[in-house]
Amino acid sequence: MSQPLFGLVPAGQPVIVTPTETPTPNTFLYAIPTTKAAFSHIVIFLLPGIVLPEGSAAAIYLVTPAAPGQAAPNSRFLGGVGTGKESAIFKIGSGGQGQGGQENVVLGISLEPAESVAARMAEMSSATATGAGALVPVSAAADQRLGPSTLVLAQRIIKNAFNFLASFSGTAGQVEVVPLKAFEDWWRKFESKLRTDPGFLERDD
Structure with missing residues (x-):
């Protein structure tokens, strides 16, 4: 050759x-x-x-x-x-x-x-x-401690907001609307819950 x-x-x-x-x-x-x-x-x-x-x-x-x-x-x-x-x-x-x-x-x-x-x-x-070639090997236990993905967290935030705001919805003509004050109330309660229980979004309740 x-x-x-x-x-x-x-x-x-x-x-x-x-x-x-x-x-x-x-x-x-x-x-x-x-x-x-x-x-x-x-x-x-x-x-x-x-x-x-x-x-x-x-x-x-x-x-x-x-x-x-x-x-x-x-x-x-x-x-x-x-x-x-x-x-x-x-x-x-x-x-x-x-x-x-x-x-x-x-x-x-x-x-x-x-x-x-x-x-x-x-x-x-x-x-x-298996992590043997990694600069910092990741054990199975450490992998299990990783939190949910950003997408999952976003979905849970949206679900939390929807469940709270659904009871405040009304109609304006043929359009369903939610008062701005209801959203402000949800955000205030959401922030308060994050402070008292930072990990609640990581639990799939």
């Missing part, structure tokens, strides 16, 4: 199609300079007309320098692209600065079995959904 397979577009930079290095026929490294423009997101896509070998997908990695005592650099799985998902956007970090003082961000793309790539992507999605 001598022809370029992938296009990479770091945010705010031109498209890149030629790998910096090709360690094996199925692995590609892209060293992207950050000296001209730092970036935190990158789009990776299959070039037009490219079809990956059957049963394979492209696994995307962020490659960082080896820690002291390590022989090989570290790689963090970011996701994948392939048949049915020909492009994706990846967050690579804060500001896209080179890792460990490097002036380049290094991305690796590896052709691997599609089932393996899909399984790792599913694991990532599951970890994010």
Whole structure:
């Protein structure tokens, strides 16, 4: 596979199609300079007309320098692209600065079995959904303490007002009206109840 397979577009930079290095026929490294423009997101896509070998997908990695005592650099799985998902956007970090003082961000793309790539992507999605990948994990108990949505609160305020004002309604010709004083009375009582029982709207009474 001598022809370029992938296009990479770091945010705010031109498209890149030629790998910096090709360690094996199925692995590609892209060293992207950050000296001209730092970036935190990158789009990776299959070039037009490219079809990956059957049963394979492209696994995307962020490659960082080896820690002291390590022989090989570290790689963090970011996701994948392939048949049915020909492009994706990846967050690579804060500001896209080179890792460990490097002036380049290094991305690796590896052709691997599609089932393996899909399984790792599913694991990532599951970890994010449970809060494992969040900056501040949210426990189930904390989630249960979250109040109702803004829409629900608005509906309950309207319901409270309607129930109070309905008994004051009258007609002016063929139009049903409510005296302004009745609305003022409702608002005064509503404010008073909020002060004495701030959580009453959160209860679905």
